[in-house]
Amino acid sequence: xxxxxxxxxxxxxxxxxxxxxxxxxxxxxxxxxxxxxxxxxxxxxxxxxxxxxxxxxxxxxxxxxxxxxxxxxxxxxxxxxxxxxxxxxxxxxxxxxxxxxxxxxxxxxxxxxxxxxxxxxxxxxxxxxxxxxxxxxxxxxxxxxxxxxxxxxxxxxxxxxxxxxxxxxxxxxxxxxxxxxxxxxxxxxxxxxxxxxxxxxxxxxxxxxxxxxxxxxxxxxxxxxxxxxxxxxxxxxxxxxxxxxxxxxxxxxxxxxxxxxxxxxxxxxxxxxxxxxxxxxxxxxx
Amino acid sequence: xxxxxxxxxxxxxxxxxxxxxxxxxxxxxxxxxxxxxxxxxxxxxxxxxxxxxxxxxxxxxxxxxxxxxxxxxxxxxxxxxxxxxxxxxxxxxxxxxxxxxxxxxxxxxxxxxxxxxxxxxxxxxxxxxxxxxxxxxxxxxxxxxxxxxxxxxxxxxxxxxxxxxxxxxxxxxxxxxxxxxxxxxxxxxxxxxxxxxxxxxxxxxxxxxxxxxxxxxxxxxxxxxxxxxxxxxxxxxxxxxxxxxxxxxxxxxxxxxxxxxxxxxxxxxxxxxxxxxxxxxxxxxx
Numbered sequence: 176x177x178x179x180x181x182x183x184x185x186x187x188x189x190x191x192x193x194x195x196x197x198x199x200x201x202x203x204x205x206x207x208x209x210x211x212x213x214x215x216x217x218x219x220x221x222x223x224x225x226x227x228x229x230x231x232x233x234x235x236x237x238x239x240x241x242x243x244x245x246x247x248x249x250x251x252x253x254x255x256x257x258x259x260x261x262x263x264x265x266x267x268x269x270x271x272x273x274x275x276x277x278x279x280x281x282x283x284x285x286x287x288x289x290x291x292x293x294x295x296x297x298x299x300x301x302x303x304x305x306x307x308x309x310x311x312x313x314x315x316x317x318x319x320x321x322x323x324x325x326x327x328x329x330x331x332x333x334x335x336x337x338x339x340x341x342x343x344x345x346x347x348x349x350x351x352x353x354x355x356x357x358x359x360x361x362x363x364x365x366x367x368x369x370x371x372x373x374x375x376x377x378x379x380x381x382x383x384x385x386x387x388x389x390x391x392x393x394x395x396x397x398x399x400x401x402x403x404x405x406x407x408x409x410x411x412x413x414x415x416x417x418x419x420x421x422x423x424x425x426x427x428x429x430x431x432x433x434x435x436x437x438x439x440x441x442x443x444x445x446x447x448x449x450x451x452x453x454x455x456x457x458x459x460x461x
Numbered sequence: 462x463x464x465x466x467x468x469x470x471x472x473x474x475x476x477x478x479x480x481x482x483x484x485x486x487x488x489x490x491x492x493x494x495x496x497x498x499x500x501x502x503x504x505x506x507x508x509x510x511x512x513x514x515x516x517x518x519x520x521x522x523x524x525x526x527x528x529x530x531x532x533x534x535x536x537x538x539x540x541x542x543x544x545x546x547x548x549x550x551x552x553x554x555x556x557x558x559x560x561x562x563x564x565x566x567x568x569x570x571x572x573x574x575x576x577x578x579x580x581x582x583x584x585x586x587x588x589x590x591x592x593x594x595x596x597x598x599x600x601x602x603x604x605x606x607x608x609x610x611x612x613x614x615x616x617x618x619x620x621x622x623x624x625x626x627x628x629x630x631x632x633x634x635x636x637x638x639x640x641x642x643x644x645x646x647x648x649x650x651x652x653x654x655x656x657x658x659x660x661x662x663x664x665x666x667x668x669x670x671x672x673x674x675x676x677x678x679x680x681x682x683x684x685x686x687x688x689x690x691x692x693x694x695x696x697x698x699x700x701x702x703x704x705x706x707x708x709x710x711x712x713x714x715x716x717x718x719x720x721x722x723x724x725x726x727x728x729x730x731x732x733x734x735x736x737x738x739x740x741x742x743x744x745x746x747x
Binding site: 246257267277285286296297318343345355356358359360362363364365366367368369370371372373374375377380382383384386387388389390391392393394395396397398399400401402403405406407410413416417420421422423424426427428430431433436437439442443445446447448449451452453454456458459 | 603604645649659662673674678680681683686688691695699710713721723731
């Protein structure tokens, strides 16, 4: 089978490598606008051929993956629709679901039934196909969010392919997905960016940052992630993220009060509840 | 030389192992209240003997280290003072400096000149001597904060010992220390605790937490840290931490506005500034 990867970055490139390794696809064509990026995809072995023409990318492809920032999904779906084979399957790897599914519905039009969405919970803070890897998704969770108007056979095909590629597939509604990841992914990214940005704006920023230890290193690792990708996620999942950020700000109001009043007992109780819940967590994959 | 470790947890135990390995001390006595913890210190090889008597711990010791939570420092210094040999050296490994130095000044009284403070920028989210390791401080930074009334010879002795143990020593004022670590350490801990606590209080907390990936894992690693230790740090560095938390809350007010207004350009600019500053950082040690 031939796969077209639209946007061959860290995730698109890793998916090509991983689905090739699993024997799901034997040929990959990468579509993009930047010749240097396309050359890297060839060098990395993520793509066998590359193109800047959507028609060329899509016309013979059995599987078409959109791996662009989520706000660019609609135009990508719109652009590919006329060239899709009638038996081709379309999927995406975006980090938000409601708006991406709406984008597919609009962009693919009467070909929407050829589409099934999947969000792999994997990545890395360093963007680009240079960091792509065939084992990025090994034992990681992939969220399938079937919705009205989708063909169950296409949904099953995508889910099975991800399983074969080494991931664990879990289904939930698009709404549940967006609420969950607003809490456990999108909000922490905003918080990490906000901290580094705040410190970096200080006069003695470099002296402070030089003193940072392993706690800061891990807390802010995600603040190296692609700004465009995360800008898009914030816009795409705006409502849920806004709600979570409001709740978090209220939590910080309370903590500020505890600190200013030297309320050690209240602080300890918040910290203890966090520790109790955090220590028990097991994270999939490496 | 004989070292007395008052509070033989992760840091106290690691310091005993590390200073033994470096040949700075050849005998360690651990003081504590909990016989089970003391037994673990023996089993781990961090202590050669243990005691629940401060007099016994301190009377023959050449180096006395206070490695208790920072709010307990004053009572520990007060308790040890009568038993200190006149040529013994006292140090501590607390995460805040102004209040700990004030505690030493008050608790040690006319023996304050025997004291020099040092804060190793190393640790781990899992507390206790079980997790202690001789190489915890290898190539890590140790902050020396000399202050009025300290004996430069004692300061130099502690700095040299840390260097010999494998750490990199850096000097700054106690105030500069507390302002710096309020930003790059104490605030991130509060933020990580706050996020896990907030999510854990939700009805469907466990479903959400099960979906968390590597970003959440790293962002919240420090939310497994000892609640008592971090309660004490918050109280001890209250003023600086309160100021940083206020500034951070103001940053989040702005980000909330950007998100609610779908201001992608402003969001991207904050994220980009964070990325630019975060990607360049190099962290010492393993």
